[in-house]
Amino acid sequence: MTRTVLAYVISLGAGILAGLLYWLMGVATPAPPWQALCGLLGILFGEACVRRLRERLQRRRGRGTPAPSDRTTGKD
Known part of the structure; x- marks a missing residue:
């Protein structure tokens, strides 16, 4: 797995984990989905x-x- 793909997988996992935590705590996401995506x-x-x-x-x-x-350094 390349570093780029690994970065995307980690980012996706972090997003899913954050969404799960919001759901478990019973709170809405801090921004509407379209504003957050923009x-x-x-x-x-x-x-x-x-x-x-x-x-x-x-x-x-x-x-x-x-x-x-040789001209710019002054050496002959």
Whole structure:
């Protein structure tokens, strides 16, 4: 099982456990289902955007720095 699949399985299990605990305590979930799902979608979208932005910035830094040469280091 890959790390990604394992993360999804753990997340699903945690959600089921939380739902079971809410049911056992007899309380309603803190947010209506559609609002909660929209919030989770926003979290996932934001995380993906930040990850892609970081990757893009790291690639630019890697390309933008020239390799040291004898002229720039002062060595002959």
